[in-house]
Amino acid sequence: MTNASKPISNSRATRPVSRVISRIGSIARWALAVAACLWIALCVAVGPLYWQDSSIANWTGTNWAYFAGAFLIAFGIVAALVRWARGIPMFGWISGKHGVEPRRIIPRSWRATAHRVALTRPGAMLCSVGRAAARLWVRATDRWWKIALILFIGWLWVPTTLVSAFGADIRSQAREFSWAWNQWTGLEQPYIGFFSFVPMDIYPTAHYIWPANPTYLTDQHNIVLTVFYGSVLAVSRYFTESNDPGFVVLSALQMLFATFCCSASANRFLNLPWLQNAPHRQSPSLRGAQSGRSSAADFAHPERRSRSAALPYMPDFAHPERVLYASNAHARSHATVQRLPEGAAGWFTRLVIILFFLLCPLAVFSTISLTKSPLFAFSFVWSFGVWYELHCTWRAPRDGAPIHLRKRSFVAFTLASVVMLASAKYAWYIIVLQIVLALVSDYRRWRTYIVALLLPVIVLHGGVVALTSTGAIIGGDPIESRGIQLQQIARIAQRDPDSIPQSAREEIAPIFNLDQMADAYFPQDADPVKSSGIQSKKVSYRWRSVTPEEMAQFNDAWWQIVKANPTIAIDAFLAKCYGYFNPTDSPYVSMDYYVTSDYVQQQTDGIQHWCRHWRIQVADAARAFGSIPVLGWLAHGNFYVTLTLLIGAAEVIMRRWRTLVTHLPLLLLMGVMITAPANNFERHMLPVAFVFGFAVLTYWRESNTEAVDYAGAHE
Structure with missing residues (x-):
């Protein structure tokens, strides 16, 4: 055997191994996609059961039909996306000279008819008008400030007529700051005591977490946002003796921030400004x-x-x-x-994305809703656009030096991270994941990620940890992250209390009152079980007296209770999260709630009298549209969450690993939804819904390129 023949022999020997590895990888990728489709199908199938407060034990043939139908639709969407990305017709068989024919959304006969119509004089005039309108729209959206102007004008009616929207959270934040201000000015106030009731008792936060020295600021709603909101409202009360001007200012500022974030990201995706x-x-x-x-x-x-x-x-x-x-x-x-x-994107893509922000109730009401989730969502959109620029300017080591991020994009990247960390506590988990993935996939631009991502985490999250450890503020109660466990214990205590072992009862007794948990249990929301709310709430959580040593027994007691009745435990888990992945499920709390909440309509001085009936009409119109079968899904966050999960499954099959680096935070946000206290709470779905159009555009662009390569491989 000659030396020249040896490499050929080795290559031939490794081909079967590489084929096996490739086949295993392909099977694993499709298995992940099938798992996503099965999860969506399960969430759709159990919906009718939990709408009737039933159990998965009552699963019938009807539920099997829902399950099979939902799975076939979900898997069909994934398969169609993969076929589209490979240049194969989304539906039908492969044909053509080389085995692959060009993809067509509009049938050939329709296109031929349209061409004949275009040759007539009226048709030609209509086509000319259409082309002129398309050119005008593209020119009207080819800069970020033009998009911002469109969004600003389109959203201007929201802060001027609806004024502001909020719930209980911002009032609690204002209360916290007021108590802290009173303390700083020397006013004596109650602190720990059985008959005292301070802001930390509303959430509640266990007394063992409180420092010995009195303090009234907590990290329950993120300390940075609490201080900002609280100080603005305090200034408002000082000059006007009312919170209303403060609410107006905060909502107006958020609307301007939303306009900037959405226009900046839309510009990056639509116009590729770099x-x-x-x-x-x-x-x-x-x-x-x-x-x-x-x-x-x-x-x-x-x-x-x-x-x-x-x-x-x-x-x-x-x-x-x-x-x-x-x-x-x-x-x-x-x-x-x-x-x-x-x-750059075409006129139709621009129209759809901008109309979503202008018309979808999720985006419209979020512009003035003073809860932490909309602020996080808009900053996430801002960051998502910069991630796309980083993704598009990635360069392999063999292609030369890396392309550095533009200065304005670097500043935007840093500021977006800061706002995300300041608005939501779980933001630091998402950013840390992004840091790890970015340093692995794009290590040559490590300075960008260290400065724009890691430093804000160290400063903001590290600062909160330091303030908590020194007793300057009170940290969040760990019970907040145990919503699934609490719902499982409460449901079992309500539906089958005799199944709870005595040892588990003894371990959980110092932490929770099982009878009160059973009485307070509500399938959609874990807040009643953990005693969140005003002073007249049911005290199931013994936050005043529980100790760290007693809390250490919680997991063991929970496991004993779940093992004793796994069916009801599964019911409690699914009933608390199925709505996030079931487009047919109506939201438990939609964004229009904040527009007409009692806190706005009953507990404000002047806002409640400004366009009061108009506010009700707008909220009712949004609910009416959302209740329309299928078409109303466009107004609900779970529709975009479900489709985003399917797009992610298609990206896994297509091995778009660097794209997934920028999209994996969306999957982590879905995990946040599952562990959130309530089911189908729309404000938790806002980040995914806001970037859905951008994710679709990314998939479409990459599929166009890969389809060309796939077709070339078959020539």
Whole structure:
């Protein structure tokens, strides 16, 4: 055997092994997708049971039908997405000269009919008007400030007529700050005592967590946001003797912040602004050049130019994502009017995304809702846009030096992280995950991630930990993260108390009153079980007297209770979270709740009298639209959560690992939903819903590129 033949022999020997590994990987990826579809199908199938306060033990053939139908639909969506990404028709069989035919959404016969209509005089005039409108819309959305102006004008009616929207949280934050201010000014107030009732007792926070020295600020709703909201409302009371001006100012500021965040991210996704400085520069082919074939833009990497340097192009303003190749003279004559880089979004994509923000109740009501979730959601949208820029400008080590993030994007990345950390406590988990994934996949730009992500975590989260450890503020009660366990114990205590072992009763007695837990149990919400609320609440959680040593017994008692009755425990778990992944389930608390809550309509001085009936009409109209079968799903967060999970499953199958680095926080947010105190609470779904259109656009762009490569492999 010659030396030249040895590598060939080794290569042939490794081919079966590589095929086996590839097949195992493919099976594992599809298994993950099937698991996601099964979870969605289960959540859809149990919906009718829990709507009737029934049990999974009463599962019938009807539920099997729901389960099978939901699974087939979910799996069909994933399969269609994968086929689309590979350049195969989403439905039907593969045909054509090379085994793959171009994808068509509109049937060929419809296109032929439209072409004949366009040749007539009225049709030509209509087409001209349509093209002019498309060009105008693209030009009206080709800069971030133009998008911001559209959103600002479109949202202006919200703060001017609805004024403000809020619930109990901001009133608790105002109360905390007021008590802390009284303490700082020397006013004597009750602290720990059986007959005292201070802000920390409302949540409640166990007394063993309180420091010996009196303090009234907590990290229950994030200390930074509590101090900011509380100080603004305190200033409002000082000058006007009312919280109302403070509410108005805070809602107006949030609306402006939402406008900026959404327009900045929309600009990054729609216009690819990091390419606009040199829109006409061409570069050699990155894939497929050796085969001699030309192709469209690399949508997976928009910073890379078209492969065909020999063919000049002109833009199609109605579809700027398309490149029209023409003669040199014709292209040069139109080169001066091109403003958008190759790969920018078309008019239809721009219209759908901007209309979502302008019309969807989730976005509209969130602009003025003074709870921590909308603020986190808008800052997440801001950060999501920068992540997309980082993803698009990624460069492999073999391609040369890394592309550094633009200065304005770096500042935006840092500020978005700060606001996320300041608005939601779970933000630091998401950011830490992003840091780890980014340093693994894009380690050459490690300075960007250290400064923009790690430093804010150290300063803000580390500062809160330091303040808590020194007794300056009171940390959150660990009971807040045990919603699933509490619901399982409470449901078993209510539905089958005799099944609870005596040893478990003895261990949990110092922590919870089982009888009160059973009486307070509500399948949709864990707050009543953990005694959250005003002073007249049922005291099931013994927060005044429980000790750390007694709390250490909680997990053991919970496990004994669950083992004794696993069916009811499963019911409690599913009843608390199934609605997040069931588009047919109506929200337990929708965003319109904050618009017409009693805190707005009954407990304000002047806001309740301003457009009072209009406020009710708007909220009722949103609920009426949301109750429309299928069409109303567009107004609910669980529709976008479910589809985002399916898109993520398709990305796993397509092995888009770097894309998943930027999308994995969406999966982590779904975990936050499952562990949240309430089921189908729409404010927890806002981040996923707000970036859904951007995730779809990303999938579409990358699928266009991969479809070309897949077709070329079959030529």
